[in-house]
Amino acid sequence: MQNDQVFPELAVLRKTFEQGITRDFSWRRSQLLALEAFLVEREEDIADAVHDDFRKSPAETFLTETGYLRGEIRFALKHLKSWMKPHRVSIPLIYQPGKGSYSREPYGVVLIIGAWNYPLNLSLAPLISAIAAGNCAVVKPSELAPHTSKLIAEGLGRYVDRRAICVIEGGVEKTKALLEERFDYLFFTGSQSTGREVMHAAARHLTPLTLELGGKCPCIVDEDTDLRVAARRIVWAKFLNAGQTCIAPDYLLVHEKVEGELFGQMREAISDFYGSDPRMSPDYPRIVNRHHFHRLEKLLAASSSWSGGITDEDDYYVAPTILQGVTPGDEVMLLEIFGPLLPVIAYSDIDAALVTIRSVSQPLALYLFSSDPKLQDKVVRHSCSGGVCINDLLFQASVSRLPFGGIGSSGFGSYHGKAGFDTFSFQRSVLKRSIFPDPDLRYPPYGRRKLRFLKRIVTLFH
Ligand code: NAD
Numbered sequence: 001m002q003n004d005q006v007f008p009e010l011a012v013l014r015k016t017f018e019q020g021i022t023r024d025f026s027w028r029r030s031q032l033l034a035l036e037a038f039l040v041e042r043e044e045d046i047a048d049a050v051h052d053d054f055r056k057s058p059a060e061t062f063l064t065e066t067g068y069l070r071g072e073i074r075f076a077l078k079h080l081k082s083w084m085k086p087h088r089v090s091i092p093l094i095y096q097p098g099k100g101s102y103s104r105e106p107y108g109v110v111l112i113i114g115a116w117n118y119p120l121n122l123s124l125a126p127l128i129s130a131i132a133a134g135n136c137a138v139v140k141p142s143e144l145a146p147h148t149s150k151l152i153a154e155g156l157g158r159y160v161d162r163r164a165i166c167v168i169e170g171g172v173e174k175t176k177a178l179l180e181e182r183f184d185y186l187f188f189t190g191s192q193s194t195g196r197e198v199m200h201a202a203a204r205h206l207t208p209l210t211l212e213l214g215g216k217c218p219c220i221v222d223e224d225t226d227l228r229v230a231a232r233r234i235v236w237a238k239f240l241n242a243g244q245t246c247i248a249p250d251y252l253l254v255h256e257k258v259e260g261e262l263f264g265q266m267r268e269a270i271s272d273f274y275g276s277d278p279r280m281s282p283d284y285p286r287i288v289n290r291h292h293f294h295r296l297e298k299l300l301a302a303s304s305s306w307s308g309g310i311t312d313e314d315d316y317y318v319a320p321t322i323l324q325g326v327t328p329g330d331e332v333m334l335l336e337i338f339g340p341l342l343p344v345i346a347y348s349d350i351d352a353a354l355v356t357i358r359s360v361s362q363p364l365a366l367y368l369f370s371s372d373p374k375l376q377d378k379v380v381r382h383s384c385s386g387g388v389c390i391n392d393l394l395f396q397a398s399v400s401r402l403p404f405g406g407i408g409s410s411g412f413g414s415y416h417g418k419a420g421f422d423t424f425s426f427q428r429s430v431l432k433r434s435i436f437p438d439p440d441l442r443y444p445p446y447g448r449r450k451l452r453f454l455k456r457i458v459t460l461f462h
Helices: 008-018 025-041 043-054 058-084 121-132 146-156 172-180 192-205 227-243 256-274 290-301 350-360 373-381 417-423 447-458
Strands: 087-089 098-106 109-113 136-140 165-167 185-189 209-212 218-221 251-255 305-307 321-324 341-347 365-369 387-390 425-433
Touching: 008 109, 008 136, 008 165, 025 043, 025 058, 025 121, 025 146, 043 058, 043 146, 058 098, 058 121, 058 227, 058 417, 109 121, 109 172, 121 136, 121 185, 121 417, 136 172, 146 165, 172 192, 185 192, 192 209, 218 227, 218 350, 227 256, 227 341, 227 365, 251 256, 251 350, 256 321, 256 341, 290 341, 341 350, 350 373, 365 373, 417 425
Parallel strands: 109 136, 109 185, 136 165, 185 209, 218 251, 218 365, 251 341, 321 341, 365 387
Antiparallel strands: 087 098, 098 425, 305 321
């Protein structure tokens, strides 16, 4: 049952959707442009808010939040008309005269629940898809990035149509209360344990949903690769956002012949990027809160050998750290690390490395550095993950033409570009028939002669 007194905004949104306002191409276009204006005009405020949340640099915020979102909006604006076009299909002879088509219809009022680690991106990228598909939307940003959450709540409403889009701030209890309501679609980004609760809540109203979850993303480094480039790319991807990235390489599987050299190259890359004391670098973010800081300290304490490893509780600082001599059974290999600790496991046989990957979980991403096309094919064929990137990291999530999402324990459903438009819409078929002719054949009484004839024609003309 709807409880509009708890969230009166929902009644407004539902009425807007029922009036058909959000279905028009011109409305969708105007809202995407409004979102773009928010990102452009408030760019500095956004950079400040994200910095206040966990000391992310303005360059990183542009690269992973505002810049990325603006690219997604441009992509949607360019393709929206063609995405919205109905698809005509040919009609079999026995159903003629008739015309058939299907088109993608918006679900209605959708709920988007964001995670804190890319606090703008993970709330607004799904919103771009939801608007493009013609929905009304409630956005619930993460309370763990409070400055960004406040900016989205206060700022966005000045740009977009508030009859159709609203932001509701709050923590776990508020999100639980929202999940009591009936929405037409749920889009959740966050942890596996919360994902289970969201799915449970969705089941109550039979609401379709997407879960964008986390996991342990492996990165294989074969002996046949340029180790300096591999090291620089791995260090960049792992320590971006201080390792608090769902598609960051969680652990490395390195061919034993190149383990020592890769380790040296990675240390050099850390020093090149963040200086001899990364704490002083303006480009190195902090851990989001005390809980996550202590979780990472415990993982570090359980490890035997590392490079880096300096922490400072006053500042929630954890240095870029490489953990050596790790085995698949170690504590650090049990759960997603989600921080700047990088375990390295040496392998001598790629088949054994693939067994390790399959035994850990179904990850959101899988990475491989190798110049050998046969090995590239083998790794892709004998593994399972939401996405793959070969000889680089993270960029598989930046290409709007590539669907982004997980598999199994890393979630289901996908978005970005057309995949996002499809996620927030469903296919509705329409068959238009003529009232004439109206042969007697399909009506009872059937009798043996009619049945014989039906058997001949029904399967023949599909
Ligand atoms: P989280 O699950 O703690 O929180 C996510 C959202 O759910 C927040 O808005 C929060 O308010 C809400 N929430 C928290 N507990 C809830 C509960 N019991 N009931 C209802 N709502 C609840 O996740 P997080 O710590 O914000 O994010 C980190 C996780 O998200 C990591 O596992 C990471 O891998 C994953 N992640 C995945 C992606 C992706 O695209 N697949 C992107 C970023 C982060």
